[in-house]
Amino acid sequence: QVQLVESGGGLVQAGGSLRLSCVASTPSFSLYAMAWFRQAPGNEREYVASISSSGSITDIADSVKGRFSISRDSAKKTAYLQMDSLKTEDTAVYYCAADPRGNYYVRISPVYTGQGTQVTVSS
DSSP states (O other): OOOEEEEOOEEEETTOOEEEEEEEOOTTGGGOEEEEEEEOTTSOOEEEEEEOTTSSOEEEOTTTTTTEEEEEETTTTEEEEEEOSOOGGGOEEEEEEEETTOHHHHHHSOSEEOOOEEEEEEO
16 A cells, blocks of 8 residues: 655645645655646546656646646655646646556556645635
């Protein structure tokens, strides 16, 4: 069982930036593809970004491309989501996910998902 703990959410004005962190409990962090999702009230969960286990392959959803980036630090067992030029429509709970099967599965049906961190963007 892998525990994922997100942090870094909060209240920010439109145009601002936040960096979310996701710490994984597993010593095998480097074997897991990681992803971020978000869910706004009344909406379905939306895929945001993913990164391969090696960190060499990243993917960003079109809705946030050019504003968000994903990275990871295996030594710290942490994945990051850098969010710049935030918009009010980015307001959501952001979830971290992990899957040892790779990028495809972490995007569509991740094995592990964290509890989420709230991001609120004010106008």
